[in-house]
Amino acid sequence: MIELNELTKRYEDGILALDHVSYTIQPGEIFCLLGANGAGKTTTVNILLDFIQPTSGAAFINGQDCNRFPLEAKKYVSYVSENVQLYGMFTARQNLRFFAELGGKKGLKNQELDDVMRSVGLPEKALTMRLKNFSKGMRQKLGIAIALIKDPPAILMDEPTSGLDPRSANEFLDQLRKLRERGKAILMTTHDIFRAKQIADRVGIMKQGRLVAIRKRDEFKHADLEQIYLREMEAAEAV
Amino acid sequence: MVWKIAAKEFLLNLMTFKFVVGTILCIVLVAIFVPVLARDYEQRLQQYDRQVADIEAKLHQVKAYRVLTPTVYRRPQVLSVFSQGMEKRLADSAKIGFGTRPDFDKIPEINAGPTEVNPYLSIFPSFDFLLIFKIVMSALALLVAYDVVSREREQGTLSLTLSYRISRVQVLLGKLLAGLLTLAVPATIAFLVGLLLLLSSPTTALGGSDWARIGMMYAASLLFILGVYNVGLLFSSLTGSSSLALILGLFFWVFSIIVIPDATVYVARRFRPIGTVEARDEQIASIKKLFQHEWDQEHVKLPSGGAANAAEGPFHGGNGHWFILVCDPAEAKYWEKGAAFEVSFNVKYARKFWEVEHDYVESLLRQTRLARAIGRLSPACLYDNTMNALAGTDLTDYRSWTEQVRAYRETVLAYVRNKTDDLRSPLYITQCTPAEQTTWAKGDKFAEEASKSADKHTLPLNLEDLPQFTYTMGVAQGLQRAAADLMVLLLFNLLMFSLSFVAFLRYDVR
Numbered sequence: 016m017i018e019l020n021e022l023t024k025r026y027e028d029g030i031l032a033l034d035h036v037s038y039t040i041q042p043g044e045i046f047c048l049l050g051a052n053g054a055g056k057t058t059t060v061n062i063l064l065d066f067i068q069p070t071s072g073a074a075f076i077n078g079q080d081c082n083r084f085p086l087e088a089k090k091y092v093s094y095v096s097e098n099v100q101l102y103g104m105f106t107a108r109q110n111l112r113f114f115a116e117l118g119g120k121k122g123l124k125n126q127e128l129d130d131v132m133r134s135v136g137l138p139e140k141a142l143t144m145r146l147k148n149f150s151k152g153m154r155q156k157l158g159i160a161i162a163l164i165k166d167p168p169a170i171l172m173d174e175p176t177s178g179l180d181p182r183s184a185n186e187f188l189d190q191l192r193k194l195r196e197r198g199k200a201i202l203m204t205t206h207d208i209f210r211a212k213q214i215a216d217r218v219g220i221m222k223q224g225r226l227v228a229i230r231k232r233d234e235f236k237h238a239d240l241e242q243i244y245l246r247e248m249e250a251a252e253a254v
Numbered sequence: 255m256v257w258k259i260a261a262k263e264f265l266l267n268l269m270t271f272k273f274v275v276g277t278i279l280c281i282v283l284v285a286i287f288v289p290v291l292a293r294d295y296e297q298r299l300q301q302y303d304r305q306v307a308d309i310e311a312k313l314h315q316v317k318a319y320r321v322l323t324p325t326v327y328r329r330p331q332v333l334s335v336f337s338q339g340m341e342k343r344l345a346d347s348a349k350i351g352f353g354t355r356p357d358f359d360k361i362p363e364i365n366a367g368p369t370e371v372n373p374y375l376s377i378f379p380s381f382d383f384l385l386i387f388k389i390v391m392s393a394l395a396l397l398v399a400y401d402v403v404s405r406e407r408e409q410g411t412l413s414l415t416l417s418y419r420i421s422r423v424q425v426l427l428g429k430l431l432a433g434l435l436t437l438a439v440p441a442t443i444a445f446l447v448g449l450l451l452l453l454s455s456p457t458t459a460l461g462g463s464d465w466a467r468i469g470m471m472y473a474a475s476l477l478f479i480l481g482v483y484n485v486g487l488l489f490s491s492l493t494g495s496s497s498l499a500l501i502l503g504l505f506f507w508v509f510s511i512i513v514i515p516d517a518t519v520y521v522a523r524r525f526r527p528i529g530t531v532e533a534r535d536e537q538i539a540s541i542k543k544l545f546q547h548e549w550d551q552e553h554v555k556l557p558s559g560g561a562a563n564a565a566e567g568p569f570h571g572g573n574g575h576w577f578i579l580v581c582d583p584a585e586a587k588y589w590e591k592g593a594a595f596e597v598s599f600n601v602k603y604a605r606k607f608w609e610v611e612h613d614y615v616e617s618l619l620r621q622t623r624l625a626r627a628i629g630r631l632s633p634a635c636l637y638d639n640t641m642n643a644l645a646g647t648d649l650t651d652y653r654s655w656t657e658q659v660r661a662y663r664e665t666v667l668a669y670v671r672n673k674t675d676d677l678r679s680p681l682y683i684t685q686c687t688p689a690e691q692t693t694w695a696k697g698d699k700f701a702e703e704a705s706k707s708a709d710k711h712t713l714p715l716n717l718e719d720l721p722q723f724t725y726t727m728g729v730a731q732g733l734q735r736a737a738a739d740l741m742v743l744l745l746f747n748l749l750m751f752s753l754s755f756v757a758f759l760r761y762d763v764r
Contacts, residue, residue, distance in 0.1 A: 057764070061764055064413070064416070064417050065416075066413065066416070066762075066763050066764055067762075067764075086419045086420075086421060087419075089417060089418060089419045090419050092417065093417070094413070094414060094417035096410050096413060096414060098410050099410065099414075100409040100410045100411065101409070101410075101411060101414075102262070102266060102409075102411060103409075104266055104269045104270075105265075105266070113258070113262050114414070114418070116258050117255070117258060117415065117418040117420060118418055118419075119419075161414070165418075171417075
């Protein structure tokens with residue numbers, strides 16, 4: 016569903032952000048990208064969304080080249096960013112309706128919009144509240160609702176749990192599990208090894224643009240993922 | 255997609271404090287100043303009507319064609335409420351005389367010697383529509399536009415929007431459409447309020463041409479504020495920060511509204527200098543001397559006479575009489591030849607006088623054209639020129655009026671020639687019999703007695719078929735004069751939007 020093929024990105028200032036990275040994320044799979052700042056996690060997402068062009072290689076969503084046919088590829092993907100601020104003067108419902116219509120869902124009734132927001136755990140009173148009065152956790156949930164209402168086969172999440180309190184983060188992971196059950200292919204970048212261990216089917220460990228390791232759930236389910244991560248980073252350092 | 259983006263932006267804009275304040279300010283200013291300007295127009299129109307009625311009455315008393323000297327008046331432009339331009343600073347009447355040049359009551363004072371005035375800033379105190387839009391609406395346009403892209407980047411909605419199946423050009427077009435719709439709200443309300451206030455004045459009547467020109471002014475106003483909005487859009491697309499975009503926008507605003515209009519006049523004066531009014535008057539005085547000299551030389555060749563008694567009437571001054579009494583047969587003989595001589599002689603010199611005045615107005619126009627050409631760097635100047643041209647309050651309109659006056663003068667002269675057998679008929683002057691002369695001369699009160707009697711026995715001329723002076727500016731002329739500036743304003747919009755598009759294509763939305 017999401018495929019990276021020898022993806023490389025070198026910025027104008029010479030920094031190599033991605034170095035021949037390849038992997039595929041299947042439907043119903045949550046793939047967590049781990050790595051320090053500048054490892055290339057967000058660059059990967061930005062290329063998949065055609066915000067930047069790769070230097071070489073290609074990225075595909077549902078078989079569509081993300082950079083050659085970006086509008087086609089975007090039909091099949093939703094995006095949840097680290098900091099979902101949305102439009103503060105609009106209510107949650109107005110925000111959701113706007114993005115639903117951008118995603119081609121026209122003429123949705125308020126009830127349908129409210130159901131989606133309830134399904135991500137937004138309290139009843141929040142549905143008609145202006146976003147400027149939302150907490151970060153509530154905004155993040157609305158971000159998930161926005162991704163859900165489009166109902167695409169692939170979802171990209173860039174540090175979605177950053178800044179969330181533990182309870183909100185757990186609720187967020189519950190939502191991810193539901194999405195997995197619905198067959199979504201999910202790419203989530205994160206610093207949060209603890210959450211990655213809880214939710215990921217596979218983790219990819221990145222260092223300075225290179226994908227240094229991919230570990231399946233079986234490999235870290237009963238192990239200390241943090242130790243694996245640090246070991247892989249040291250190994251990559253030695254190389 | 256474009257419409258969805260536009261609708262969202264439009265709604266968000268309507269909810270902002272700056273929009274509410276800008277709209278209220280615009281409407282309040284219109285509500286305060288339109289009645290003032292409408293009252294001013296009303297008073298000027300009443301004065302015009304009085305003057306026209308007065309001249310009509312005086313024409314009915316004219317008893318000799320030689321003293322037929324109608325004065326034509328320039329009707330105040332009702333659309334001056336929208337754009338006062340230079341209307342009140344230019345001549346508004348001209349006296350038609352065959353022996354003299356058209357006698358303008360006022361001369362154009364633009365760049366006139368030490369009391370030079372800035373044609374843009376000098377109208378600052380008159381808060382017409384033009385000024386309200388140039389100051390308030392342009393500021394509002396900039397405030398709406400400066401963060402239209404950068405704010406979305408800062409709040410993360412731009413990357414979210416672009417993660418959908420929507421192209422950047424659609425996003426930008428949506429923002430452009432939203433800007434137009436948003437700014438059209440206060441602009442439309444201001445125009446409607448202004449029109450309602452204008453029409454509530456009992457003397458104001460708008461014709462089809464006026465409505466068409468108001469429609470064009472409305473379109474020009476939208477084009478202007480959209481131009482400023484596009485500049486804000488460009489700065490917002492060029493910079494990643496709203497505060498930097500605002501600083502650039504304010505710099506542009508000050509430069510465009512204040513610096514460029516002032517600088518254009520300075521540059522135009524420097525590179526297209528014109529003589530002072532005093533120099534022009536000196537030229538006219540020297541022509542008058544020549545005139546007198548030649549008159550003295552040529553006059554002696556005529557039969558003796560030319561000292562006819564003149565009775566003062568409503569037309570005062572050198573040529574201002576109701577009639578001329580010619581009693582002496584020798585005097586009458588003089589006038590048979592003298593009238594034609596006098597007219598041809600005066601026409602010759604009138605042309606010289608006219609050339610001096612015409613050159614002066616032309617040099618003013620050349621200077622103004624240069625100022626306008628340089629001013630096209632600023633959308634505010636383009637808007638200024640367009641509105642003045644459409645309202646008929648610019649210098650070009652004044653020139654057209656003076657040309658029309660000149661043509662009318664020729665028409666009246668032809669009319670008089672036709673009526674007086676090419677100035678040979680006694681109708682050209684008023685004659686009396688020798689018996690009357692003898693009667694009136696008794697008791698050394700000739701002039702007094704002559705006036706009384708001639709007033710009684712000499713009937714006024716029938717001037718029903720005297721050609722009437724007309725000057726109107728149609729929609730086509732207004733549009734023709736405004737076309738160049740409107741076109742540049744349109745190109746300015748296209749250029750700014752194209753640059754915004756290029757900048758937005760390269761914009762880092764992350």
